[in-house]
Amino acid sequence: MAQGEALVIFTPSGKRGLVPVGTPVLDAARRLGVDLDSVCGGRGICSKCQCTPAYGSFPKHGVTVAEGALSPMNAVERRYDEKRGLKPGRRLGCQAQILADVVIDVPPESQLHRQVVRKAAEARAVEMDPATRLVMVEVAEPDMHAPSGDLERLNAALGAQWDVAPATAPLAVLAGLQQALRKGGWQVTVALHQGHSDAAPCLVDVWPGFFEGPLFGLAIDLGSTTIAAHLTDLTTGEVRASAGVMNPQIRFGEDLMSRVSYAMMNPGGAADMTAAVRAALNDLAHGLAAEAGVEPRAIVEAVLVCNPVMHHLALGIDPVELGQAPFALATSDAVEIAAADLGLVSINPAARAYVLPMIAGHVGADAAAVALSEAPEQSDDLVLIVDVGTNAEIILGNRARVLACSSPTGPAFEGAQISAGQRAAPGAIERVRIDPATKEPRFRVIGCDLWSDEPGFAEAVGAGGVTGICGSGIIEAVAEMRMAGLIDASGLVGSAAATGSARVVPEGRTHSYVLHDARASGGPLIAVTQGDIRAIQLAKSALYAGARLLMDRIGVDRVDRVVLAGAFGAHVSPLHAMVLGMIPDVPLDHVRSAGNAAGTGARIALCSRAARRLIEMNVRRIEKVETAIEPRFQEHFVAANALPHAVDPFAELARVAPLPVVDFGAGAADGTRRRRRRS
């Protein structure tokens, strides 16, 4: 050790080195590449560089730290401590100087690139590295003898103080620059956007003096039916508020193809749908900011994930090409634009937006977001990920290869096209159990913790009563009917005589199963009809056929595990999904719900530029399978119509839930088909 040098060891990184005595801790950290945050650039203002010196003997590090290893608290630190309070033992890294050998702990909140711990063990941890961050700079005052613009001097300061390339400034930011510089006494805090590409950084906003933040971003999952957004703290990665609204495009068409048709049939139709969705996005952003008490100006980024049709409509592109082979996207790469171009004008006017890349004409940025969140390319075993919405995105893969496709399940899984179907809202039946012996049902509704056969249920449900059946409810109902022998493997509902249940009532030439009859008190009759079961069969066949197609490609008959993504995935019971044959047969404990994985992927991309780079690279590697032109899709689709399947054995399922062998004949089914032909 040279004279006048001291050894500094940072924990938890373990980075160590010699620095001249008198070096501020922040400088030492920067020199040694230690991740210690700072917004004010060492002016003792932001306190982001707080750290804790450790005293005593550290055999592990081979060092003993004496009291006095750091300089005593100086005036800046004492003032900060008085005004805002330093935690015991904490020091400001920019003020405390290293006087002798020392061990310094950097707490998580002082790490710029802190890890955001994900809940699920399988998923990767995310390191905070958002595209937009706050930095404080001191700008040279104008000099008439060497005239230059305020922006040019700000850029010189950013270069000198933060090693940042010259930033561009949108006109709106430029318009506020001069006042901010003067109000801040030539010190300003800027929100600096540095994308993950080579493009020049961009000023998103400028505040006079020190602006503490935090900055926020919106992670938006734009679905055909619902739009969900998460207001996310860009420092911690925490979600401050979440909200969802119906996609107002529903009035133009229930599913994707009907919206594409609307665009084809109506001049200006695409533009109308674009305007509708943009207005909804903006309202959502506005509402989230209000709900969380966040200044809209602090929301400086948005990340959008969505399927291809939503993508095109949000970007103002007519989706007509997506309605027919070869399903050509206008653009498939990630899109980086001004958030205002997406209609997001209720947040910072210079906020940036990032739209994840597309995988294929039917497999969108939402699937890319799921892939980003679930990381199949890092899985040792073969994982099948299904994200069920109006369209199902299906990803199959492991470290060797990853495949993806999309399958048109339609909205039945969301409670649409179901006779008593409704959205998942209070009053909707979400859980169903049918006693195999008595064939009597019991159920739970959203907003009530009691089962329908428990005392006090009617009071607990309240005046609204039981209103209908939602997606997870209809799936459980059909699966329970199959398990109770009320329907056969072909999906036919047996008559009251054949099933021995008075709950089965005739409806034309088919039968329905009554779950709940409140007609006596002016309420609804909620029954599962033969038509409902056919709708579920069509949807689940499409889903299963897509998964099988990917398995064919890899040449396997089974997968190791299944991940159910989507809000739907969070509510559907793996057992019931498997009874219906929605997913391939695996041990039940190998089925996991990933929650809203697309939304999670959007949040990851919001928090991490590295993640954006990663998914842009990965989508190119994903093998795309187009279900619409695969001859075997139809074959798989037909075979998957049976419950659970006409051919595939479902041995794992049989082990936990043997299904009764019943057959209600073809007569009623024929009748159904004949009626359909006439209608």
Next chain:
Amino acid sequence: MAQGEALVIFTPSGKRGLVPVGTPVLDAARRLGVDLDSVCGGRGICSKCQCTPAYGSFPKHGVTVAEGALSPMNAVERRYDEKRGLKPGRRLGCQAQILADVVIDVPPESQLHRQVVRKAAEARAVEMDPATRLVMVEVAEPDMHAPSGDLERLNAALGAQWDVAPATAPLAVLAGLQQALRKGGWQVTVALHQGHSDAAPCLVDVWPGFFEGPLFGLAIDLGSTTIAAHLTDLTTGEVRASAGVMNPQIRFGEDLMSRVSYAMMNPGGAADMTAAVRAALNDLAHGLAAEAGVEPRAIVEAVLVCNPVMHHLALGIDPVELGQAPFALATSDAVEIAAADLGLVSINPAARAYVLPMIAGHVGADAAAVALSEAPEQSDDLVLIVDVGTNAEIILGNRARVLACSSPTGPAFEGAQISAGQRAAPGAIERVRIDPATKEPRFRVIGCDLWSDEPGFAEAVGAGGVTGICGSGIIEAVAEMRMAGLIDASGLVGSAAATGSARVVPEGRTHSYVLHDARASGGPLIAVTQGDIRAIQLAKSALYAGARLLMDRIGVDRVDRVVLAGAFGAHVSPLHAMVLGMIPDVPLDHVRSAGNAAGTGARIALCSRAARRLIEMNVRRIEKVETAIEPRFQEHFVAANALPHAVDPFAELARVAPLPVVDFGAGAADGTRRRRRRS
């Protein structure tokens, strides 16, 4: 020469080389770096690669060219010749193959980087190299088995066929891409903007199939008083149409400082002025397109030059900082933005705009444009360039160094603040001569070729009659009054008695000189008042003092030549300007008018990316002088009040126009001053 090779020599470049027999001329040109244009990329569509083979013996080149050195006209050429007509001897370079040694002449219109010959011998020639150009590409069709976006395949084609980096596409362009590709059978012509910086190229528009163009750009000179724009062909550099309008900001304040005051005193005032000027720019663009019969969509670029206050207001920046020392600009570098951001929405919606860099807080992009046009940094002798508008920009320099300043001349030189002043429009007196013996005036008015003392003048002027006096008219009038002995060196008008002219009439305690009296027929009385002369004296003193300040810096008492820029410079007579002492004393034939040099600079920047690079580099090198803080400015200003000057000898002027020595005493002048104090 290897077997199977032929020698090809291109004229006028003289570039030569061996190519395999059968090589198309266009390919040979590209291989040898010969400037041969092509938009369609060799498809025989655009005919931009036309060239003329020369036959016979060429001792200079050491080659004899036989008939048959090029392949015979093929079907593509014959079809083109039939449909559109090839000039005799011409061939399509992409079709004609080199079969034996040949000399090929590339006519100017087939050169992509053709030189635009400037009128003035001193100015540099400009090589066409606009930022936006047309290229035709053949794009791969979408493939469901390897899905990618239309934009990504277009970019791949641009890279393969034109060696262009991947281009970004504004949403508006993206929205039209798919239809254009399909309508054009996967061939499209794109307007590709490649700035002079490292930024990625950008698609400005896409046309199905082959779009011949030409593309156009707007060169805009945004002055405090007038806005002039030139619609320029981006292939040839020719101006297709020009137009000018009044700057509507005049209603907020006559000169720059009054507009800055308006912004300071009125909340929203700056925004109102921004909206006004943007609307005017847009109307001007719209009108020019209509006048020239040019489709607005073909106008893909705009270059803006203006002074700093106009610059800030056009960009939507409050100019308040420009109203007070240290005159800090919000930004001084060149600005490259969407033209729509400047309110130019009547041209191509994705058109780009380039605003030249600023020199200093008082010396704007207009002065930079003058420097670009006049190139003082390439001058062997010391040149003084003055661009006279409401503010005068003054540049002095040679190869060694270049200096610049701005001086607040006010609008008197433009006919404002003059009792009978008016804009340069039909009916305005623009030329004045006064007989030194009789003191009788004669004059010419705009819109009439006759002098006022020629027969038929009244009829020729027509019903509108003589309406006032414009900028060049008032300068000539005052200079002629000085030469005729009607005013003395201090600017005082002598009485009728003292001058012996009945045209001098008293006005209060001062005198006026009547140029034209049409009161008998209900017309105006047009006289030059003492106040008019004082206004001209203030203006010319400011101009001269600015020039002297720059001369001080270099340490010279005289300059070698003077260039008068601006519309004003085109109309003012050098002799009269020198009698007034507006400009330093040089031989009269060393004074040249450069016309609208700022507008020319804008056109050069529109046509040449190299010119943009050059001026951005040069403005950094120009030494800036701030007249407002130079102590000697006031001293120079006072000394310059006399006509021509109190101290400087003006020996060259004396040689061609000796001025009478008269002195009309101080009484009247004092009276004027006293009256002013009371008002």
